[in-house]
Amino acid sequence: MNLSLPDQNMHGSSEGCLEDDKPELMLPCFRRNMYEEPLASYSNGSIISQLLRKTIHNKRPLDENHFYLSGSVAAADSGQEDQSSVSSKDSTVEAVSPSDRVSTGASPEGEHPLADHLQAKRARVENIIRVMAGSPNSRQYCDGERSDADARETREARESYRENKRKQRLPQHQEHGTAGWQMNKKPGGSSSSGGDNCSTKEEECNKLKEQLHSMQRLLRQLQEKFLQVYSQEDPEYEAGDAAGLDSEHDVLGESTDACYISPDEHFETSSSAVTANCKDRINPADYLVHQRESQNLQATLKQELSKAVNDCIDRVFRRVSPTDMDMSPQQRVCSSPEMQIGLGADTESTPADHPQAEDMPAKSGPSEYCESSKAQTSQDQTEALSLVVRKPPVTQVGSVTPAVKRPYPVHQAPFQFSYNPPLHESHILEHLLKYGPHSNFGALPCMPPSMDRTSPDSVDLSWDAMAMRSKVTSSHFGHHHHRPSSMGAVAVDGLCLPHVKMEGGELQSLAERNPYMSLNIQEGLTPSHLKKAKLMFFYTRYPSSNVLKTFFPDVKFNRCITSQLIKWFSNFREFYYIQMEKFARQAIAEGVRDVKDITVSRDSELFRALNMHYNKANDFHVPDRFLEVAEITLHEFYNAISSAKDSDSSWKKAIYKVICKLDSEIPEEFKTSSYL
DNA sequence: TTAGAGCCTG
DNA sequence: CAGGCTCTAA
Numbered sequence: 001m002n003l004s005l006p007d008q009n010m011h012g013s014s015e016g017c018l019e020d021d022k023p024e025l026m027l028p029c030f031r032r033n034m035y036e037e038p039l040a041s042y043s044n045g046s047i048i049s050q051l052l053r054k055t056i057h058n059k060r061p062l063d064e065n066h067f068y069l070s071g072s073v074a075a076a077d078s079g080q081e082d083q084s085s086v087s088s089k090d091s092t093v094e095a096v097s098p099s100d101r102v103s104t105g106a107s108p109e110g111e112h113p114l115a116d117h118l119q120a121k122r123a124r125v126e127n128i129i130r131v132m133a134g135s136p137n138s139r140q141y142c143d144g145e146r147s148d149a150d151a152r153e154t155r156e157a158r159e160s161y162r163e164n165k166r167k168q169r170l171p172q173h174q175e176h177g178t179a180g181w182q183m184n185k186k187p188g189g190s191s192s193s194g195g196d197n198c199s200t201k202e203e204e205c206n207k208l209k210e211q212l213h214s215m216q217r218l219l220r221q222l223q224e225k226f227l228q229v230y231s232q233e234d235p236e237y238e239a240g241d242a243a244g245l246d247s248e249h250d251v252l253g254e255s256t257d258a259c260y261i262s263p264d265e266h267f268e269t270s271s272s273a274v275t276a277n278c279k280d281r282i283n284p285a286d287y288l289v290h291q292r293e294s295q296n297l298q299a300t301l302k303q304e305l306s307k308a309v310n311d312c313i314d315r316v317f318r319r320v321s322p323t324d325m326d327m328s329p330q331q332r333v334c335s336s337p338e339m340q341i342g343l344g345a346d347t348e349s350t351p352a353d354h355p356q357a358e359d360m361p362a363k364s365g366p367s368e369y370c371e372s373s374k375a376q377t378s379q380d381q382t383e384a385l386s387l388v389v390r391k392p393p394v395t396q397v398g399s400v401t402p403a404v405k406r407p408y409p410v411h412q413a414p415f416q417f418s419y420n421p422p423l424h425e426s427h428i429l430e431h432l433l434k435y436g437p438h439s440n441f442g443a444l445p446c447m448p449p450s451m452d453r454t455s456p457d458s459v460d461l462s463w464d465a466m467a468m469r470s471k472v473t474s475s476h477f478g479h480h481h482h483r484p485s486s487m488g489a490v491a492v493d494g495l496c497l498p499h500v501k502m503e504g505g506e507l508q509s510l511a512e513r514n515p516y517m518s519l520n521i522q523e524g525l526t527p528s529h530l531k532k533a534k535l536m537f538f539y540t541r542y543p544s545s546n547v548l549k550t551f552f553p554d555v556k557f558n559r560c561i562t563s564q565l566i567k568w569f570s571n572f573r574e575f576y577y578i579q580m581e582k583f584a585r586q587a588i589a590e591g592v593r594d595v596k597d598i599t600v601s602r603d604s605e606l607f608r609a610l611n612m613h614y615n616k617a618n619d620f621h622v623p624d625r626f627l628e629v630a631e632i633t634l635h636e637f638y639n640a641i642s643s644a645k646d647s648d649s650s651w652k653k654a655i656y657k658v659i660c661k662l663d664s665e666i667p668e669e670f671k672t673s674s675y676l
Numbered sequence: 677t678t679a680g681a682g683c684c685t686g
Numbered sequence: 687c688a689g690g691c692t693c694t695a696a
Contacts, residue, residue, distance in 0.1 A: 117688085530687090545679085559679095565681065571687060574682075656681085 108537065155574065523556055525564055534614040536670055537572045538626040540663040551670045577637075577652065579609050580630070584637035595638050601630040629662045 394402075491507050529552060538541065538552060548565045549557050555565075583606045600606055610630065611622060635656040645651040 217686085542681090567688070570681065577682095652682090 032541060044068045060661055063490070127647065150568070209570060468641055525552075525555060525561060526562075529555060529565075530568065532670065533568050534572065535620050536666055537569065537614050538574075538620075538622050539666040541569070541576065541629075542663055543569055543666075551666060565624055575613055576633070577608065577655075579613075579635045580637045581641070584641055587634075587638055588642055592638070595635045595642075598638055600627050600634060606630065606634065623664070625664050628662075629659070633659050634661060 085138060533554070540547065543551075545562050545566065548562065549555075552565065555561060584598075590600055607622075607627065607630065611618065615622060633655065636658055640646055640651055645654075
């Protein structure tokens with residue numbers, strides 16, 4: 001039988017491993033603070049610090065109101081964040097975080113040395129940057145699912161984390177505070193303010209450029225993303241989001257036309273807001289000079305940044321091209337995050353929407369995999385598109401492709417992941433940037449560029465499968481490279497990941513604990529869920545709600561969803577029993593004398609009718625047991641009707657009672673959400 | 677009271 | 687397939 005489990009090792013040992021692996025399953029890259037790491041490292045690298053110091057020295061507060069505006073916005077919104085515009089709001093909230101208030105507000109008259117203010121400002125900008133990095137995540141909460149308590153908790157955790165980091169850095173900053181903008185020198189490093197060590201300085205500059213350029217990239221992507229997100233919002237969200245966006249624009253001084261704010265601009269506008277309180281400390285006579293210097297810096301930075309971006313793009317292409325020489329230009333372009341952003345919403349939506357290639361040769365070794373995926377173009381899209389319900393969205397580029405029937409079920413093994421480096425936080429971030437919070441992680445950049453968008457696996461995997469894969473990524477996994485072509489998707493997952501098997505409930509709770517994971521928990525039932533339910537009907541006519549929860553781990557169950565699923569099965573039964581009655585009466589009409597003459601085989605019309613209903617694509621091998629049950633049911637109906645029991649209004653109840661005991665176990669494969 | 681089955685209808 | 691309805695068991 002097709003669905004027999006080839007992965008016995010899935011059970012037993014897998015259960016045992018589960019506990020051990022749990023911490024790891026909670027992928028490090030999904031932890032919130034992991035998102036902050038890269039940026040924290042930026043701040044350690046202190047490109048921001050340097051910018052701040054330089055800018056703060058040069059720049060005069062232009063508009064004190066700006067600060068108050070930010071502050072008041074923060075105060076007003078701090079209790080009701082979790083809108084799509086969290087980034088801006090959070091930014092301002094952070095800007096007036098308690099610790100900052102202490103340093104800036106407690107003694108505004110200058111008791112504190114300038115360094116204190118600089119630190120405060122620096123910290124704020126760092127916060128802004130960090131928040132921006134984390135905010136794509138927060139967008140998902142605009143659905144209102146998340147409780148205020150959760151929001152507070154997350155925010156507090158984030159703040160305390162940041163404060164800790166900030167505290168750790170403070171002494172360092174103070175030590176070097178007066179040295180100007182080279183505050184991030186390593187302890188043993190020479191002071192570069194004099195510029196006497198050219199090579200060291202050059203190196204440092206390069207490093208800084210590198211960091212700046214990375215940040216720039218991230219910022220640009222984030223901004224791009226935000227703009228897209230806002231523009232795609234549902235009308236009902238639009239008002240609120242627009243407000244948030246506006247406020248963001250106010251705070252950041254960013255223009256809507258310019259989808260990209262250069263970091264220095266961004267930085268300067270931000271710092272202009274946060275440095276307003278320093279205003280009276282700066283000599284007005286120097287203002288113009290400082291402003292000129294500031295502009296010079298700005299121009300220099302812009303120049304440097306564009307150079308760096310160019311270099312980066314070159315590097316990306318250089319890195320991509322050796323392995324993807326055969327890629328189509330479009331594919332190649334898509335492999336570069338920068339280019340994806342540049343290509344706009346269309347391409348941006350592509351990866352998430354790109355279907356699973358279902359007609360691929362089922363058997364493909366690691367080396368074949370890339371090749372196969374290269375062969376996958378958007379034209380290979382199949383009905384799998386519907387597997388993930390996406391929110392309103394983005395232009396669906398890939399949805400035009402013809403459906404391709406495939407032998408059921410065929411999936412690609414995720415073994416490729418074993419060759420990839422572990423997920424890095426920035427990868428996650430980039431993924432979010434590229435594909436949005438509602439995309440799944442099947443196309444994480446940990447994949448080879450060529451697979452990024454074209455992998456048949458990249459679309460359809462719900463998060464649990466993704467978690468498994470990611471688990472594989474970081475674990476020992478060098479075998480299981482082959483699988484029989486007829487093996488089902490779940491079997492594949494199980495074969496490849498024998499030690500990461502989770503029950504639906506665990507998946508759900510895990511996903512609920514982790515906002516990023518829950519991205520792939522479906523809010524509603526999709527056509528593929530329906531299809532799966534129909535196939536499950538071949539095994540169970542009366543599934544309990546627990547069974548349903550177990551076998552739909554990627555569905556976020558609530559009362560409504562549960563009833564809907566139950567209703568589905570009720571409808572299935574209805575059709576089933578109607579067919580049974582119909583064919584039983586037909587048999588009687590045809591003069592069948594003996595119930596034993598009535599059989600149900602795969603050639604039977606009855607079976608065809610049922611198969612057509614529950615397995616329309618005919619890509620599922622119906623279990624023999626179902627034929628037996630169907631036959632029994634038919635016999636029951638035949639007997640009841642032939643003995644005139646159907647005159648009783650509730651004559652079917654007796655039959656139902658019999659049939660409900662004939663449920664068989666649903667294969668484990670169905671437990672995997674990526675089954676279809 | 678609630679969940680779920682079953683029936684009917686659109 | 688979903689919604690509305692009744693009925694029943696827990």
